[in-house]
Amino acid sequence: MRRFVPLLLAGIILLILQTTWLSFFPIPRIRPDLLLIFTLYLAFFFRPFLGGILAFFMGYLMDLFSGNTLGVYTFSRTLVFFATQFLKERFYLEGFFFQFLFAFIFGILEGGLLFVLIHGLEPVSFENLYLSLFTFLLPQSFCTGLAAPFLFFLFKKAASLLFHRPEQGIKARGRA
Amino acid sequence: MWIRDFFLSRRHRLFIFIILLLLFSLVLMSLRAKQKKGVEFFDALLMEICSPLQKAATLTIQTVQGTFRKYVFLVNLESENRMLKQKIAELQEENNRTKEMKLAMERLKQLHQFREKNSLSMIGAEVIGQDPSSWFKSVTIDKGERDGVKKGMAVISAAGVIGQILKTASHYATVLLITDYNSAIDSIVQRTRAKAIVEGKGANRCQLKYLLRTEEVVVGDAVVTSGLAGNFPKGLMVGEIKKVDKKGHGVFQYAELVPSVDLTRLEEVFVVMEPIPPPPPPKEEKIKKGKKIKK
Numbered sequence: 001m002r003r004f005v006p007l008l009l010a011g012i013i014l015l016i017l018q019t020t021w022l023s024f025f026p027i028p029r030i031r032p033d034l035l036l037i038f039t040l041y042l043a044f045f046f047r048p049f050l051g052g053i054l055a056f057f058m059g060y061l062m063d064l065f066s067g068n069t070l071g072v073y074t075f076s077r078t079l080v081f082f083a084t085q086f087l088k089e090r091f092y093l094e095g096f097f098f099q100f101l102f103a104f105i106f107g108i109l110e111g112g113l114l115f116v117l118i119h120g121l122e123p124v125s126f127e128n129l130y131l132s133l134f135t136f137l138l139p140q141s142f143c144t145g146l147a148a149p150f151l152f153f154l155f156k157k158a159a160s161l162l163f164h165r166p167e168q169g170i171k172a173r174g175r176a
Numbered sequence: 177m178w179i180r181d182f183f184l185s186r187r188h189r190l191f192i193f194i195i196l197l198l199l200f201s202l203v204l205m206s207l208r209a210k211q212k213k214g215v216e217f218f219d220a221l222l223m224e225i226c227s228p229l230q231k232a233a234t235l236t237i238q239t240v241q242g243t244f245r246k247y248v249f250l251v252n253l254e255s256e257n258r259m260l261k262q263k264i265a266e267l268q269e270e271n272n273r274t275k276e277m278k279l280a281m282e283r284l285k286q287l288h289q290f291r292e293k294n295s296l297s298m299i300g301a302e303v304i305g306q307d308p309s310s311w312f313k314s315v316t317i318d319k320g321e322r323d324g325v326k327k328g329m330a331v332i333s334a335a336g337v338i339g340q341i342l343k344t345a346s347h348y349a350t351v352l353l354i355t356d357y358n359s360a361i362d363s364i365v366q367r368t369r370a371k372a373i374v375e376g377k378g379a380n381r382c383q384l385k386y387l388l389r390t391e392e393v394v395v396g397d398a399v400v401t402s403g404l405a406g407n408f409p410k411g412l413m414v415g416e417i418k419k420v421d422k423k424g425h426g427v428f429q430y431a432e433l434v435p436s437v438d439l440t441r442l443e444e445v446f447v448v449m450e451p452i453p454p455p456p457p458p459k460e461e462k463i464k465k466g467k468k469i470k471k
Contacts, residue, residue, distance in 0.1 A: 012225075012226060012229070013229075015226065015308055016226065016229045016230050016233050016305075017233065018308045019230055019305035019306050019307070019308045019316070020230055020233040020234045020237060020304075020305055020306070021233060021237055023305075023306035030310070031310075033309075035308065048190055048193065048194070049190075049193060052193065052194065052197050053197070056197055056200075056201060059201070060204075060222075061222065061226070061308075062308050062309060063208075064219055064222055064223060064343075065223075065226070065305065065307070065308050065314075065316060065350070066307045066308055066309045066311075066312045066314055067307055067312035067313050067314025067342060067350065067352045067353065067356045067358065068309065068311070068312045069208055069209075069342070069358060070205055070208050070209050071201070071204045071205040071207070071208040071209075072205060073309065074201040074204050074205065075198070075201040075202060075204075075205050078197050078198055078201050079198065082194050082198070114311055117205075118311065118357070121205075121209045122209075122357065122358065131378070131379070132311065132378050132379070135379060136310050136379075137310075140310055
């Protein structure tokens with residue numbers, strides 16, 4: 001609980017930044033997805049139970065504050081979290097290039113999943129969605145990738161200040 | 177016995193947790209997709225908690241921006257420019273109304289009827305947040321159920337249509353913009369009176385659906401609301417046609433329009449409070465229904 005509340009608050013603050021300050025970006029539709037970076041960070045450095053519930057909740061908040069009536073983010077963020085949890089045993093989240101690439105690829109993969117879900121659940125024309133892939137998904141994932149190393153650094157710093165054992169997921173590796 | 181062991185094992189517990197969490201999110205998604213609503217009480221509660229923070233964040237950035245604009249960059253020019261832009265928007269709206277009035281007169285409609293239709297009760301609301309996702313198009317406003325805002329109400333500005341209320345909490349509401357994939361508005365082309373449905377196209381564009389191929393529509397034609405379907409008052413500017421494509425075959429033609437309002441820079445909006453009564457069904461249908469009941 002001591003870990004859950006600060007992380008939850010951090011998530012809410014990031015959501016608010018994403019819906020307010022980032023919308024003042026020069027290109028309105030292309031902005032980094034702070035909550036995706038946060039979900040990836042949670043997956044790498046926190047345990048599956050705590051991080052899983054947080055990722056689920058972050059997705060739920062995304063759905064609540066968006067014009068999305070389907071609830072696709074609750075599912076996609078939870079899935080992204082567990083996919084990263086699965087992969088974290090094989091990678092080290094170190095270095096600018098790897099962190100950029102990791103966030104970029106997950107941005108694209110989540111976009112692909114959303115594309116399939118939206119197309120499958122609602123009668124949205126394929127042409128409109130297909131255009132969106134190029135006009136904003138690629139540049140937005142690129143932006144997310146660029147912001148990821150900086151935010152990972154900030155999250156790590158904040159976690160080391162807040163928690164006694166900040167990288168719980170890494171330390172528990174192999175024992176879970 | 178093995179079932180107990182399975183559930184007690186740490187590895188399996190984690191596996192079950194993952195499955196349960198994913199299943200739960202799928203159930204939520206299915207609920208939302210079928211009923212177009214989530215966990216309403218929980219949604220409203222979360223919105224009430226998060227929206228004041230959103231409002232504070234928006235206020236902070238607006239104050240900082242305002243200070244820079246007014247005192248650092250350009251002393252008086254910014255306020256003058258804003259005033260002139262407002263004036264232009266007002267004049268455009270006035271111009272649009274005049275055109276509508278003229279056409280209404282031509283069709284033997286009285287002026288007071290037109291005024292009655294447009295003198296709706298509205299409340300002003302401030303935009304306090306944008307959509308966190310780029311896939312969907314919505315904004316959060318600082319008026320909710322306590323102010324009389326209800327799901328489905330029309331949201332407009334001086335320059336035209338913005339969207340409609342999608343979700344409500346006590347003091348806040350989410351507005352689905354006309355550019356969202358899920359948005360559809362019954363409209364008419366102002367010059368030709370051709371009927372069509374304006375649907376969101378994702379980016380800052382909409383498309384005209386079910387526009388008959390026989391209708392003569394050209395680039396630059398204004399599209400206004402038809403007043404049908406109960407949400408939007410008649411004659412409000414929706415946008416301007418930017419592309420017309422009469423494809424090789426089919427009953428309908430394709431047209432793309434740009435909304436009259438810049439939906440990426442929304443600050444203040446109006447929520448139309450009076451529900452527009454739906455048009456009465458044709459007499460024949462009424463008679464048929466009456467007969468069915470009698471049977």
